[in-house]
Amino acid sequence: MDDLEQLLARSMHGAATDAPPDTELLSRVHQRSGRYRRRRLAGQLAGLAAVLAIGIPTATVLTNRPEPSVPLPAAQGLTLRPGFQDPAFPYALPPAAGLRAPVATLESGTPTAFFEATDVRRQADTTVTVTGAKPSITGGTTVQVRGRTGWLRTTDVKPAKQYVLCWQEKAGQWLQLATDDTYTPPQVVALADSLTSAAVPVLPPFTLDWSPAGLSPDTVNASTMSFADGAFSVVLRKEYALPSPGRRLTRDADGVRLEVAVPDWDAVLDIRVGSALTISDADLQRFAAGVHILNRSNPR
Amino acid sequence: MSEPDSFDEFVQARGWALLRFAYVLSGDSHLAEDLVQEVLARMHRRWAKVAALHSAEAYVRKAILREFLSWRRRRASRETILAELPEPAAGDEPQSQVLARDQMWQLLAGLPRAQRAVLVLRFYCDLPDPEIAALLECGESTVRSQASRALAKMRTVMTEKGLVGDG
Numbered sequence A: 001m002d003d004l005e006q007l008l009a010r011s012m013h014g015a016a017t018d019a020p021p022d023t024e025l026l027s028r029v030h031q032r033s034g035r036y037r038r039r040r041l042a043g044q045l046a047g048l049a050a051v052l053a054i055g056i057p058t059a060t061v062l063t064n065r066p067e068p069s070v071p072l073p074a075a076q077g078l079t080l081r082p083g084f085q086d087p088a089f090p091y092a093l094p095p096a097a098g099l100r101a102p103v104a105t106l107e108s109g110t111p112t113a114f115f116e117a118t119d120v121r122r123q124a125d126t127t128v129t130v131t132g133a134k135p136s137i138t139g140g141t142t143v144q145v146r147g148r149t150g151w152l153r154t155t156d157v158k159p160a161k162q163y164v165l166c167w168q169e170k171a172g173q174w175l176q177l178a179t180d181d182t183y184t185p186p187q188v189v190a191l192a193d194s195l196t197s198a199a200v201p202v203l204p205p206f207t208l209d210w211s212p213a214g215l216s217p218d219t220v221n222a223s224t225m226s227f228a229d230g231a232f233s234v235v236l237r238k239e240y241a242l243p244s245p246g247r248r249l250t251r252d253a254d255g256v257r258l259e260v261a262v263p264d265w266d267a268v269l270d271i272r273v274g275s276a277l278t279i280s281d282a283d284l285q286r287f288a289a290g291v292h293i294l295n296r297s298n299p300r
Numbered sequence B: 001m002s003e004p005d006s007f008d009e010f011v012q013a014r015g016w017a018l019l020r021f022a023y024v025l026s027g028d029s030h031l032a033e034d035l036v037q038e039v040l041a042r043m044h045r046r047w048a049k050v051a052a053l054h055s056a057e058a059y060v061r062k063a064i065l066r067e068f069l070s071w072r073r074r075r076a077s078r079e080t081i082l083a084e085l086p087e088p089a090a091g092d093e094p095q096s097q098v099l100a101r102d103q104m105w106q107l108l109a110g111l112p113r114a115q116r117a118v119l120v121l122r123f124y125c126d127l128p129d130p131e132i133a134a135l136l137e138c139g140e141s142t143v144r145s146q147a148s149r150a151l152a153k154m155r156t157v158m159t160e161k162g163l164v165g166d167g
Helices: A003-016 A025-052 A185-193 A281-289 B007-026 B029-044 B047-051 B056-074 B093-109 B113-124 B129-136 B140-160
Strands: A080-082 A088-092 A103-107 A110-115 A126-131 A141-145 A148-155 A162-170 A173-180 A196-201 A206-208 A210-212 A217-220 A224-227 A232-238 A247-252 A255-262 A267-274 A291-293
Touching: A003 B007, A003 B093, A003 B113, A003 B140, A025 B007, A025 B029, A080 A281, A088 A110, A088 A126, A141 A162, A141 A185, A148 A185, A162 A185, A173 A185, A210 A281, A255 A281, A267 A281, A267 A291, A281 A291, B007 B029, B007 B047, B007 B056, B007 B113, B029 B047, B029 B056, B047 B056, B056 B113, B056 B129, B093 B113, B093 B140, B113 B129, B113 B140, B129 B140
Parallel strands: none
Antiparallel strands: A080 A210, A088 A196, A103 A110, A103 A217, A110 A126, A126 A173, A141 A148, A148 A162, A162 A173, A206 A291, A217 A224, A224 A232, A232 A267, A247 A255, A255 A267
């Protein structure tokens, strides 16, 4: 180390003692974390409340769907087909400073894209949801959005007013945009106007070598992939005890269940097939062997 | 050293070390606080996963580093000019050394973010080049060239100011 390098090292170590104190660090981190959580929940709840509380039929509107869902007759034989095509959310906001790229999810058949604000002074968390039928929004004002008639409802809640804007994008497809009063009502409409066609992948927690043929995914999140309203599901759960050798197969009136310990993840892979479907033990084992857990997964 | 179990314990035990690291990295106490708070707030929700890692602190430091590089990208216009240094004081040695350190600190602030990060990781964290390369997700040759360029630039200015020799 020459003179300059020694001086540099000394300078850095000397300057480090001038770093701000940590006396309030923990409380400030908790405050910030809580703020993010509240904002996230507020954005998501506004979207979900409008979808669920007012009883919107959750039609299948995903792009890239493997196959249309079919009604399940009693004890329908289930076959596996190779691979799984990730579903995709069909719209996106244009990239903007202070707004993260969307995270698409699929919960109970409802696809949603969440755009997280990183610059909370200029942008707000925004959730866009696609449904197959008109949301029955009560109250609100009529607005023109994307050349169509839409409805903008304002809910006066703390810490921020929530806006929900919905409109019919095309036959059989309704869009709903939920955000907060970081934006003005005209800005909310402008945000909706800026939506473009896209294919935002719903990122699954696993890759699947095999998937159930003919069943559409209804939930894809950090722990779960389920199909046909949960008739077939694979869930990564937090670790619990299984009999040796860490694998249990049970069949009862509700269907069949295969649990496999995943020691690397301190988790258990829980695969359930409801009684409306039949699957052989061999196929179930083959399916389980083809589930590859990804880093983005999070056991529940 | 064993890692503290809970998030709160980790912040209480390692918070100031993280602040010092962020401060040396950014050269700005407000930015350092913001960097550390931002990274920890994001990790709060997923702490169980982070704590399960071999070294949670290394993971947090890497996140601070990446946050700094990202923030600096957006704030690049604030980088200062290298050659604007106070004149060295002619006087007793300790005073001169203090001034030299101050000038060094200013020179550091004027470096491009990537060069500054390399120097901090090498001379403050005492990391070898392969580890720096892994942290910055670049090649070792890039680390060496960034460090070499930064040191050459600093050496030129310091020599012009008569603060250190050629090394």
